[in-house]
Amino acid sequence: MRIRESVRIAIRAILANGLRSALTMLGILIGVGAVIMLVAVGNGSAAAVQRQIQSLGTNTLIVNRQGGFGGAGGRARTGTISRGTDLTLRDVAALRDTSANPDVKAVAPTLDAAGVTGAYQGSTYSPALFIGTTAAYAEIRNYPLASGRFFTDQDVADHARVVVLGQTVVTNLFGAGADPVGATVKFGPLNMQVVGMLARKGTNGAQDQDDVVMAPVTIVQDTFAGVNTSLNNITVEARSRSVMDAAASEITSTLLGTHRITNGTPDFSVLNQGTLLQASSSTSGVFTVLLGAVAAISLLVGGIGVMNIMLVTVTERTREIGIRKAVGATKSDILTQFLVEAVLLSVLGGLVGVAGGLIGSRFKVVGVTPVVAPYSVFLAFGVAVVVGLFFGIYPANRAASMRPIEALRYE
Numbered sequence: 001m002r003i004r005e006s007v008r009i010a011i012r013a014i015l016a017n018g019l020r021s022a023l024t025m026l027g028i029l030i031g032v033g034a035v036i037m038l039v040a041v042g043n044g045s046a047a048a049v050q051r052q053i054q055s056l057g058t059n060t061l062i063v064n065r066q067g068g069f070g071g072a073g074g075r076a077r078t079g080t081i082s083r084g085t086d087l088t089l090r091d092v093a094a095l096r097d098t099s100a101n102p103d104v105k106a107v108a109p110t111l112d113a114a115g116v117t118g119a120y121q122g123s124t125y126s127p128a129l130f131i132g133t134t135a136a137y138a139e140i141r142n143y144p145l146a147s148g149r150f151f152t153d154q155d156v157a158d159h160a161r162v163v164v165l166g167q168t169v170v171t172n173l174f175g176a177g178a179d180p181v182g183a184t185v186k187f188g189p190l191n192m193q194v195v196g197m198l199a200r201k202g203t204n205g206a207q208d209q210d211d212v213v214m215a216p217v218t219i220v221q222d223t224f225a226g227v228n229t230s231l232n233n234i235t236v237e238a239r240s241r242s243v244m245d246a247a248a249s250e251i252t253s254t255l256l257g258t259h260r261i262t263n264g265t266p267d268f269s270v271l272n273q274g275t276l277l278q279a280s281s282s283t284s285g286v287f288t289v290l291l292g293a294v295a296a297i298s299l300l301v302g303g304i305g306v307m308n309i310m311l312v313t314v315t316e317r318t319r320e321i322g323i324r325k326a327v328g329a330t331k332s333d334i335l336t337q338f339l340v341e342a343v344l345l346s347v348l349g350g351l352v353g354v355a356g357g358l359i360g361s362r363f364k365v366v367g368v369t370p371v372v373a374p375y376s377v378f379l380a381f382g383v384a385v386v387v388g389l390f391f392g393i394y395p396a397n398r399a400a401s402m403r404p405i406e407a408l409r410y411e
Contacts (some may be wrong), residue, residue, distance in 0.1 A: 003336065010341035013313070014348075024309045025349030027302030028384050032353025033360060034295035035380035040361040040370030042288030047371055059105075059241050060140060061248055062271040063087065063095075063234040063255070086230035087268065089217070092134075094254050095236060101254055103247040106237040108137035109217050113224035118173055118213065119186045125172035128211040130187070132220025138164075138198075140237040143214075148181035148196030156216040163187065164196040168211040187213070190223055248272050292376065296383065302349065303387035310342050310395035321402050335400035342392020343385060350384035 014021045065087055087109070094100070095107045111132035118125050137143070138150045151162045165173075165180055174180045180194045192215065201209040221227050238247035248270045259267050314321070321334055354377055361370040 003340070006333075006337045006340040007344070009337055010344045013317075013341055014344065017313075020309060021345060024305050024345050025352065027305040028299065028346050028349030028387070029302075029353040029356060031295065031299030031302045031387075032350050032380040032384050033357035034298050035292055035383075036354065036357025036372065036376050037360045037365070037370065038291040038295045039288055039376040040357075040372045041365050041368055042291045043371040043373050044365075044368045046285070046288065048368060059238040059244055060273045061236045061238060061244065061251065062273075063091075063236065063251060064269050064271060065230060065233075066265065066267045066269050087234055088231065091255060091258065092231075092234055094258065095234065095251060097254070101247070101250040103239050103243040103250055104236055105239045106136040106140050108134045108140055108235045109231045110137070110233050110235060111217050111220050111225055111229065112232050113220050116187050116213070116224055118169065120173045120183065123173050125169060127166070127169045127213045128208060130213045130215070130220070130224065132215055132217035132225065134217060136237075137214065137235065140235050143201070144199040146197045146199040147179050148194070150196050151214075151216055156218050159218040159222055160216055161190055161192045161219055162195045162215065163192045164198060164214045165194055166198045166210040166212040167200045168208055169213055170197055187215075188224060190219070192219075244272055299380070299383055299387055302384075303346075303391040306342055306345055306388055307391035307395060309345075310338060310392055311398070313341070314338065314395050314399040317399075318402065321399050325402070331400045334402075335396050338396035338399045339389070339392050342396065343388045346384050346388025346392075350381045353384065354381055 089109060092107055092109045095104060098104070109132070113130040113132065116126065116130040118127065131137075134156050135150055135153050138145070145164075146167070148164070150164055151160065154160075155162055163185065165185075170178060170180050173185060174183070180197055183194050184191050185194060186192070198210065198212070198214075203209065217231075221229065236247065236251060238244045251270050252266070255268055256266060261267070324334065357377070357380070358372065361372045364370075
């Protein structure tokens, strides 16, 4: 009954000073909402980065030239690194040797051609990526087909003039919803037959994965990039995630047979997607914690606001405290009354803050789609209640410690 009476008195006091109570709760509201939203933004950012890495494919390793990624015609040399930095189709053939690389499942070269424009019946479009590769690339990088087929190893060997188009390219050349399979599109000086259309993959956060054209690496070398141009990279699929480190070691050993070491460093590097994912998860976790910590500061400020208002309330209601003590209220009764009022302000502010945080997390923030972490909701609300309790103790204790005679004489 004592608690119920304290809650009733606290509600009446809050309603009697509606604007002041609302402003007090606003600090808690902002703190709780900020914690939920910023943790959600951190989680959303981490999820976007991981999707981008996973879009490289499953169990993927990428062999790059040590001098850099470069463009379609560049070799990106640094220091004393020279022609030995080039990645060639001979390297691809060496990595396909299962006796030397038992943990390697598939290998595909990547050669980008820059500035290639496609033309079809009056429509022209320059895709973001014009990739020369082999038949294994679609499987390694998880590019399913919507229609038609992917070009084959025989097409690569025959230098066939065939292409596979992404959905963005199809929309710009043929129109939305069109099926281009069988059509002939002019890319640069060549008339090339469309043999397949890729299923839609969407963006990976930094790039439209549907804005791509794929063709046999041999025809891209012949016409668009140059026969002596280095591959941009070599994409390798390990047999399983558990053997990715072993596959990386095998790749390194195989390529060291034909590549040079300069100042103790090979002229190529092997990027392990598994290691990249782990590093990304660790970094994103720290980032999310920092965001949550920054938001939690506003909860502290909100708690100080609660304490300030409760001190004002105690001062205003000094005579009331004296009267209650004179008619028999104990120290614990007064302490409970004001402590309940402080906690109630925090609870109400916390509930509205939770609602605000959940609503705010439904909208993109600087291009990131927030992902609400359930623990952040309970943590933020719980901390809000604890903050109200902690910062309400001093004002409540001050009220409970007043001597009845002095309180009654207060003007």
